[in-house]
Amino acid sequence: MKKLNQKTYFLLMIILFFVLNLLNRLVITTELFNPGMNLFKGNLQTTLNSFMGDSGLLVILITIFYFIAKKKRTFIYLVTLTTIGLSVMIFSLKVYAFYYGTAFSFFNARTFSNSAPVLGQQLTFHLWKNLFITAQYVAVIPAIIVFVLAIMELKNRYLHQERLDKTKPQMMRVLNFFVVGLILFSWSQIGYFTEIKNTYYESNRVAQKGVQTMGVYNYYINDLVSFVFTKPEPILADEELNENIDIYVNEKTENCPKNYLGEATCNDLMTSSIFEGKTIVMLQMESFNNYLLNLSFDVDGEIHEVMPYFNQLLKEESTVYYNNFYSNIGVGKTSDAEFASLTGLSPMGFIVTYFDYVNEYFETLPKLFTDKGYETYTVFGSTYNFYRRNEVYPMLGFNKDNNQNMESLEALGLYDPLTETVNGWVDDPVAFEYVTNVLKDGDHKKFVFALSTVLHTPYADVEWMTGINPWENLIKGDLGNYLDYAHRFDQVFEDWYEGLKEEALLDDVVFVMYGDHTGGLTMDDLRQLDPNINLFSYQQYSHNVPFMILAPGMDLSNYGVDRTMTRGQTDLKRTISNLFGLDEKYHFGVDILSGAKTWTYNAITMDLFSDDFHINMPNESININDYDPTLLEEYIQKFYHQKEMNDSILRYHYFKLINEANK
Template sequence: MNININRNKLKPVFRFFTGNVEVFLFVLSIYIKSFLFNQIIGIHYGNILIAAALGPALLLLGLFISMKRKWRLICLLSVNALISIIMLSDAIYYRYYNSVLSVPVLMQLGVVDPALKSSILKLFTPRDLLLAADVIIAAPVLLLLLKLKRIRLHSVRHRLLTSAAVLVLGCFFTLSGMYNIDRLMGFKSLSTVFDHSFFVNNIGVLNYHCFDIWYFASNRLAGNGEDIAPDEAESIKAVFIENENTAEGRNLHGIAKGKNLIVIQVEAMQSIVINLKIDGREVTPNLNRLIKNSFYFPNYYTQAGQGNTADAEFVTNNSFYAAKQGAIYFRYPGNKFTSLPALLKEKGYSTTAMHAYKASYWNRATVYPFMGFDSFMSQKDYILDECIGGWGLTDESFLRQSLDKIKDLQQPFYSFLVTLSSHYPYDSFGKNEYGNEFNAGSHNGTFLGRYLKAMHYADQTLGQFLDGLKDNGLMDSSVIAIYGDHEGIKKGDMEGIKGVLGLSPNDELAYLEMKKVPLIIHIPGGEQKGVKPQTGGQVDLYPTLANLLGAQPEYYLGRDLLNSERSLAIFRDGSVTDGSTVYFSGTGQCFDLSSGEPAGTDGFKEYIEEAGKQLEISDKIIENNLLKDFTAG
């Protein structure tokens, strides 16, 4: 009798569970995947995530729980599948760009790096299947549930109340997560934290996407940037007044006045290949030789953001930082820019940009004129006599044809060249098509071997170009700057390479080393030379070159590397290093670079605060087009 009574008591519980099994499975699945995603891409999760991860699952559930069971099953399964696709896309994108997707990036899908498109299989790992495993398993189970005896539904009123309660609970968990990270960062994270990984770390990838959509939509409604009061704009302008009075008396000021300027941005070149030998063979013999008669900066960092190569161009030519999200070339193409080409144009220079790819790619054809370039020579201006791996003209042909064009330019000129062949994933250099003159020894046939061959090929073509400048008398009348645009070895490619290259076993410290790109500045005559060990970044090249040419920019955030005693490199995500210590904004940790051990943040607060201030000023200037107001009249 008692057994029957107990069974009767359990029947409602059993009916409730079988009637809502998909609800429990959905919440559990989304919750687990939020943690699994962080594990797969190597971002550790904070304590806040434990509660915050419930938010998106409950919010989504609240939208569908009031539906009839058939439609509820279909919707929950479809949404779960969509979430798996989003997480898989985020994981692949993260391995290439070290960041997760955002709305502005999705709006630029037309210019997503072809290397990313062609390398998806290489960036995919078997562990990624775990993000979709629940969908594969759940689909037949949930379809089977549709064939079970029909469960009596509660009244519409009851279901709507349940839906509202679940939505409120979801909002509570999501907003509490947002509040807690905002409190963690001194109630500034929603406006001044620049690292997407910080949000993924603390509140999960789904909450990050909710925030990203909200942030993008609110900015669009507000007209992109936040409203700037006149007094705030004036205080920002005052930051630059000091710059105007510090040019005269600077070391080497005007030493190359009236000389031509040739700047070459080299695709994916890292400092680690400079002076590197494999079994006694130099990877970059021509650049090594040039360095002996030039200034060389071994601790110079890429400061590109989600715009990658385009960001490197922008930061270098404008001395402002990349956009928080997306690429400035697409988000703010019509802004007023007080760039290096515009400054030199005022000094009587002819200004030309050269890149042998589609003019529309990265919106260059639109942006370059606003930056002050008189002309842009793109793919249509070159004879496509030798192409490489889907990337168009080879660097050898590009630089050879560019030399012929440069010879005919009105002097003095500023020529900005962007190379392309040495592009990730370097497959053309693994088939002995290019760079086969270089024997990578035991690394032949590996990713590292292909990268080294690509860098040797880039060095070879640069050597030929430099020889051509000498033969045409341009070496003696031109300042030449050569630098790398961004890292060539991605975070996901470092496993097995760290030991070979002598990198730190700590992934973040090893990746920081990958962000070092070479900067070489050659001044005619070769008398001004030497290795400059101070830490700097691409934002510093504009004021450095302007000083050598005797020009004085008015609005810039970088430092003249040949005069400044400070060592500092600020990254788009808010991380910062002075060459001795590094602060990673994603984790809020500092590390001593000599020992690799964690260090307290107290002694580094000045630099952390300066990084935030510089990025905030840059963002406000770009988002509100303040340079147009500053230069009016």
């Protein structure tokens, strides 16, 4: 590199500090670097506001460096290290967004407290690999550039002893720049809080909204300060909000609550109590996307199904299957799917529900079954404290003595960590064996809540499972491995279910089965299945999970309406309560087998699904051309009202307060 004079080099480093770090923020805020992510609708005002916020913070930093450094060498060190730090921050935020589909917030930092070292190692490698494959490495380019320049030019001795100009006129100029930076920094924050005033986002911290409106660096300074110094959330909402929550909840106690169209949603009387007194196995299937079903490939003229046994079950008269069923998860993923299914309430989306908002006062399926004389059981293939399940399950109403996990399954002699661990999880046949033992144990009524675990990203190569199926030359990368994992799960489930048949354990058992959340494949992965995929269809593929009821020995073909109607996990509690004759008081969601219309939403991406439309809430766009903008705005407002009521029930511990007030 040609040697630069002092002034040119010094000025170049300052310019690069501003330009590179301002450009790098686009990696977080633009669609180009975030395919498949629901970014918030922007305009010139929000773009300028974000630019001012980050520019102001960078000006503040550069002036602080000037104030505290005595020599130019020290100043260059500070500029270089800060740029490297900001690049690492941007790349780390990309890792988080790649997995969770939204921006990080310090308020959900507890997400990382789950103890799963093998999963953590594999996910880190997997996410880093995919970020580089998708050219997200641009996030570290600023760090590389300034580091190289610093190393090359700091070898020049003229910088070693060169002092900064600390004369009064110069320091006044630097001070003026500091004031300008402070004004831009503050103005951006004022602009953000002005924009969200009297909206859902005023009382609900959504990092992606803040990042895009306030600026990346600016927002995270604000977020960190708020996280450190904000007092715990108030126990009580304000009077007006409390009244609105009361109205919302009281309406859910009516026999036929209204849907978004204002229509009554009643339970299906034909299916009322048809499973009363039967044992129920509620199986939540890890990362099971609906597109896996009825998926096949023609290889050399021969058709190969990915999940042939499940495909067979879907055709049986004892099966009810809905193919337009959606997950309602937030950053809690699997645990949020559990919460939605067991309570009928949606998770907030940006905070892990099991960490902050669960208490013993929710009406839940295990409590309702216990009231009917059922014994409750749970089994999952992770450590006992993963997502705090050891504490949460008893609060939700499960018998804590029947709570089986990685440690207890080993203690029971059902699990050998050396031979029955896949990707850090207990292999699914172990959990299924425990359920079999429960079904054999006596003739009392049972509610078994079981989680499959192995079909979970990342889909690492496993010698005996991946790379051995006929589609390996057709489907590449993570999608190919995902299909291999799914094929193996299909075989494991077949062995278990057929074994239950042979042992005559299915006569009085009903299976309610559903996927918990997306398999985590990228748009590029899914283009191998759908070359025309776009943001709307990608979110549909991602959040569409299967729902099915298996009732061996019963003919369910005459029950239910159109089985393509939109449904979600928050509809499970009401549906199961009706099918099993439980005394449910709060009717959140709809009865899946009824003819009632509903909408359902994913709490983290805020995609709203219905029979008639799919709305991307952050971008305020709909998948229908020439749609009435007035009607679209009406639905958007109804959605935010529903979400505000749902989230307030959690945030302000509504049912706990009601319980205490009634004592």
